[in-house]
Amino acid sequence: MRFCANAFAAVAAVTLFLSTSVAQSGTPVAYTDPDTDITFDTWTVSETLSKGGFTFGIALPSDALTTDASEFIGYLLCSSQNTTSTGWCGVSLGGTMTNSLLLLAYPHGGSILTSFRYTTGYHMPDVYTGNAELTQISSTINATHYALIFRCSNCLQWTQGSASGNASTSTSPMNLGWAQAFPAPGNPSCPSDITIHYHDNGHNIWAATLKNAPNTSYTDWTAMAKTTVKGRCSTKTGSTTTATPASSGPVPAGATTTPK
Numbered sequence: 320m321r322f323c324a325n326a327f328a329a330v331a332a333v334t335l336f337l338s339t340s341v342a343q344s345g346t347p348v349a350y351t352d353p354d355t356d357i358t359f360d361t362w363t364v365s366e367t368l369s370k371g372g373f374t375f376g377i378a379l380p381s382d383a384l385t386t387d388a389s390e391f392i393g394y395l396l397c398s399s400q401n402t403t404s405t406g407w408c409g410v411s412l413g414g415t416m417t418n419s420l421l422l423l424a425y426p427h428g429g430s431i432l433t434s435f436r437y438t439t440g441y442h443m444p445d446v447y448t449g450n451a452e453l454t455q456i457s458s459t460i461n462a463t464h465y466a467l468i469f470r471c472s473n474c475l476q477w478t479q480g481s482a483s484g485n486a487s488t489s490t491s492p493m494n495l496g497w498a499q500a501f502p503a504p505g506n507p508s509c510p511s512d513i514t515i516h517y518h519d520n521g522h523n524i525w526a527a528t529l530k531n532a533p534n535t536s537y538t539d540w541t542a543m544a545k546t547t548v549k550g551r552c553s554t555k556t557g558s559t560t561t562a563t564p565a566s567s568g569p570v571p572a573g574a575t576t577t578p579k
């Protein structure tokens with residue numbers, strides 16, 4: 320029963336994705352970021368499928384094609400339309416929106432904020448309660464795009480309540496999904512409190528072939544991941560309310576942070 324329900328959800332998701340746009344190529348394009356010298360396998364969604372375009376990339380530990388990695392270094396290049404529609408974008412590390420670890424990112428106050436999410440249905444995903452961790456290496460924001468390079472630890476195996484899943488780097492291809500929206504999230508200062516609209520700037524699933532992602536410099540690159548950007552979230556402890564600082568650690572190359 321449970322298997323049937325999950326299988327149906329997966330089929331429904333694929334149908335949903337394919338009905339709205341043409342599946343894009345899973346063939347990766349190597350991209351080396353000039354500031355960090357990190358080389359990624361990248362997959363780009365064209366302007367015609369998502370206004371402003373979208374690119375996702377991953378770098379992996381050197382043995383990732385034979386031994387499943389638990390983490391990766393990610394590259395997200397997403398688009399903003401104008402000063403109000405700064406948008407949000409996201410990736411599904413399992414391909415489908417449901418039953419996969421989801422990562423959302425959006426620009427706010429000069430920083431790029433991120434939120435791990437999980438959902439079993441087609442509605443606003445819940446906050447992910449597993450141990451995935453994101454540390455930023457660089458973030459750049461301009462009028463039309465925001466780009467984030469980050470280390471994603473414990474991101475390729477996930478657990479939410481009694482459900483678990485994984486993305487296997489040793490079994491090519493890897494199913495990934497993307498989504499992008501025009502409106503900025505509501506309640507943007509705290510990533511776990513955001514409200515988001517439907518991804519009205521496109522979404523799709525693709526079977527990503529890995530080629531240039533594993534690299535012997537991977538471990539060295541992880542040392543650049545020093546910044547945790549948490550946003551401003553109020554945590555009520557008894558009668559006192561404390562606000563966590565917007566970010567900790569040194570400001571990464573190219574990042575602009577606005578003192579709050």
Ligand SMILES: *[C@@H]1O[C@H](CO)[C@@H](O)[C@H](O)[C@H]1NC(C)=O
Binds near residue numbers: 356532
């Ligand atoms: C590993 O990364 C370096 C630096 O970005 C790059 O020059 C090299 O081509 C990469 N190796 C592979 C096998 O892609």
Ligand SMILES: *[C@@H]1O[C@H](CO)[C@@H](O)[C@H](O)[C@H]1NC(C)=O
Binds near residue numbers: 400401403404501
């Ligand atoms: C901003 O972009 C959105 C999405 O394309 C559009 O609906 C809105 O009219 C734009 N606003 C302005 C002020 O240009």
Ligand SMILES: *[C@@H]1O[C@H](CO)[C@@H](O)[C@H](O)[C@H]1NC(C)=O
Binds near residue numbers: 396461462463466
């Ligand atoms: C904004 O960033 C994007 C992506 O890095 C880049 O292609 C574009 O040229 C930048 N725009 C400006 C005005 O610098």
Ligand SMILES: *[C@@H]1O[C@H](CO)[C@@H](O)[C@H](O)[C@H]1NC(C)=O
Binds near residue numbers: 387476485486487
């Ligand atoms: C990944 O998921 C598959 C299928 O559910 C399972 O057989 C495998 O043991 C999982 N691998 C890890 C590392 O969790």
